[in-house]
Amino acid sequence: METASCRKRGFLFYAGIYRKILVQDLKSKMSYRADFILSNLGMIMTNLSGFVTFMILFHNFPSINGWDYYHMLFLYGFSLIALTPVQCFFDNNWNLRFMVRSGDFIKYCFRPINVFFYFISEVFDIKGIGQFIFGMGTFVYAWRHIGIPVTFVTIAKAVLFLITASLFMIAIMNASAATCFWIINSGYVMVIMFRFKDFAKYPASIFNGIFRFIFTFIIPIAFVAYYPSLVFITPDSVPLLSWLSPLIGAFFFYLSYKFWMLGVRRYDFTGS
Amino acid sequence: MAKEVLVMKDVSKEFKVLKRHEGLKGSIRDLFSRDYTSVMAVKNVSLTVEEGEIIGYLGPNGAGKSTTIKMMTGVLEQTSGEITVNGLVPYKERTKNSEKIGVVFGQRSQLWWALPLIESFKLLRDIYMVPEKDYQDMLELYRSLVDIEPILHKPVRQMSLGQRTLSDILAAFLHDPGIVFLDEPTIGLDVSMKAKIRELIKGLNEAKKTTVILTTHDMGDVDALCRRIVIIDEGQKIYDNDIDHLKNYFGSYRTLKLRLEDGSWHEQVIDENKTDVMHVIQETQKKHRITDIQLEEISTEEIIRKIYEGGKAS
Numbered sequence: 085m086e087t088a089s090c091r092k093r094g095f096l097f098y099a100g101i102y103r104k105i106l107v108q109d110l111k112s113k114m115s116y117r118a119d120f121i122l123s124n125l126g127m128i129m130t131n132l133s134g135f136v137t138f139m140i141l142f143h144n145f146p147s148i149n150g151w152d153y154y155h156m157l158f159l160y161g162f163s164l165i166a167l168t169p170v171q172c173f174f175d176n177n178w179n180l181r182f183m184v185r186s187g188d189f190i191k192y193c194f195r196p197i198n199v200f201f202y203f204i205s206e207v208f209d210i211k212g213i214g215q216f217i218f219g220m221g222t223f224v225y226a227w228r229h230i231g232i233p234v235t236f237v238t239i240a241k242a243v244l245f246l247i248t249a250s251l252f253m254i255a256i257m258n259a260s261a262a263t264c265f266w267i268i269n270s271g272y273v274m275v276i277m278f279r280f281k282d283f284a285k286y287p288a289s290i291f292n293g294i295f296r297f298i299f300t301f302i303i304p305i306a307f308v309a310y311y312p313s314l315v316f317i318t319p320d321s322v323p324l325l326s327w328l329s330p331l332i333g334a335f336f337f338y339l340s341y342k343f344w345m346l347g348v349r350r351y352d353f354t355g356s
Numbered sequence: 357m358a359k360e361v362l363v364m365k366d367v368s369k370e371f372k373v374l375k376r377h378e379g380l381k382g383s384i385r386d387l388f389s390r391d392y393t394s395v396m397a398v399k400n401v402s403l404t405v406e407e408g409e410i411i412g413y414l415g416p417n418g419a420g421k422s423t424t425i426k427m428m429t430g431v432l433e434q435t436s437g438e439i440t441v442n443g444l445v446p447y448k449e450r451t452k453n454s455e456k457i458g459v460v461f462g463q464r465s466q467l468w469w470a471l472p473l474i475e476s477f478k479l480l481r482d483i484y485m486v487p488e489k490d491y492q493d494m495l496e497l498y499r500s501l502v503d504i505e506p507i508l509h510k511p512v513r514q515m516s517l518g519q520r521t522l523s524d525i526l527a528a529f530l531h532d533p534g535i536v537f538l539d540e541p542t543i544g545l546d547v548s549m550k551a552k553i554r555e556l557i558k559g560l561n562e563a564k565k566t567t568v569i570l571t572t573h574d575m576g577d578v579d580a581l582c583r584r585i586v587i588i589d590e591g592q593k594i595y596d597n598d599i600d601h602l603k604n605y606f607g608s609y610r611t612l613k614l615r616l617e618d619g620s621w622h623e624q625v626i627d628e629n630k631t632d633v634m635h636v637i638q639e640t641q642k643k644h645r646i647t648d649i650q651l652e653e654i655s656t657e658e659i660i661r662k663i664y665e666g667g668k669a670s
Contacts, residue, residue, distance in 0.1 A: 112470040196455040
């Protein structure tokens with residue numbers, strides 16, 4: 085017991101625990117095969133219908149603010165990929181308010197590990213994979229048509245900026261889920277924030293000044309696809325915000341985590 | 357002197373509750389009002405628990421039991437007073453504290469719902485960094501106490517309530533904590549499962565010298581497991597002593613059972629210092645024919661009920 089308390093639980097420890105939970109969870113999900121196939125099929129259908137709407141729209145308006153069809157497609161694919169991590173790994177945020185209301189949330193506070201990690205690691209949502217595959221297809225197709233070179237640097241950039249973009253959506257969902265520690269009808273906040281993600285697939289330049297400001301600095305939807313995409317779409321005139329987005333993303337994620345944990349601390353666990 | 361594993365000194369917990377006003381106007385006012393009333397959930401409770409004890413922690417609903425447990429486990433911070441558990445301040449060192457405690461909260465399973473029990477055990481082994489040998493020894497001990505083979509490879513969500521409770525208790529002891537908090541572990545279980553759970557708790561307590569703080573409304577649990585009981589009511593400690601002492605204190609109480617001519621049993625708790633048993637029998641006889649008489653020592657359940665109803669003991 086004495087030795088255990090001296091050992092530190094660092095990144096490798098958490099990565100190991102997460103991997104084990106994930107493997108076990110996937111095993112159990114596979115055993116419910118019908119459920120597995122149906123939920124992925126559902127996700128692909130949802131994406132397909134979104135895509136058809138998109139096609140119809142852009143065949144009628146071949147360019148928006150100087151963005152042509154393939155640029156828009158690039159943005160669309162980019163946003164789908166960037167929205168995958170929040171769907172796959174952070175989906176338990178949707179259950180937070182129910183657990184907080186019922187008092188079941190208390191169980192996450194009895195283990196010697198980070199409460200946020202423990203809570204989030206519990207659910208892996210496999211539906212996100214369908215979306216990821218769909219997004220990848222769109223992204224690669226648009227990438228080739230725009231004629232972005234395939235080099236080590238461009239691929240490394242793509243990975244970095246996709247991760248960055250996903251951090252923004254994760255931060256938005258963390259923060260909106262955590263409002264349940266303060267307000268009762270926090271479900272609305274989550275639903276509204278989740279709806280905002282639909283704006284991510286349009287170039288932020290089409291919004292007017294006030295909305296652009298809001299979607300950049302308050303609810304940073306524009307970072308989910310627009311700003312990071314500019315690195316590839318207009319490589320000659322990339323705005324500073326695009327280059328800074330990895331830092332800003334990390335910062336927003338950190339803020340949302342702190343806000344979430346603050347909620348845990350002030351929650352009084354009434355209703356035994 | 358035995359080692360003290362848990363010490364509470366003058367601990368109080370105050371909750372601030374927003375005052376709600378009636379009607380639509382009231383609700384609008386509530387939006388802006390910072391009009392709080394404070395509720396004392398726990399008032400100046402002091403308690404010392406020694407290694408290896410099983411303590412029955414009793415009290416009516418809303419007495420402050422859960423609040424106390426939450427403070428001991430580091431989930432809530434006390435408003436005033438001091439708490440140390442295994443030498444640590446629970447709220448300040450929540451993570452460190454939780455390495456050395458185990459918690460079971462009644463019907464709320466803390467295991468991974470979709471995973472077979474053995475996988476949950478392995479995850480807990482990793483989370484608590486239990487050395488492989490200790491882990492295997494613990495599983496061996498479990499096997500000697502209960503038949504775990506049938507549930508070991510079953511996902512928790514497919515288990516019956518009894519199996520789930522059993523699993524949760526085993527999981528709480530897995531990292532050999534110095535102290536385990538059990539909140540209503542036998543609630544909703546059938547008689548034989550209750551007996552099984554009690555035997556398991558007793559076995560683990562004896563084998564590992566684990567201190568157990570047991571919250572329950574079931575006096576069967578108390579009779580089977582606890583030598584010492586602590587009772588709190590309205591946030592205050594009203595009793596803290598051996599269970600035998602309790603029986604002495606209420607030793608003059610008897611339960612008199614009379615069977616009347618229609619075959620029904622009539623029960624009555626009598627304090628022999630105040631009322632003569634023979635007198636009660638004679639009075640009853642004047643009105644009814646008595647076919648049978650039983651005189652019993654008062655049960656723990658009756659004593660606790662008397663205490664809850666206001667007869668303070670110390």
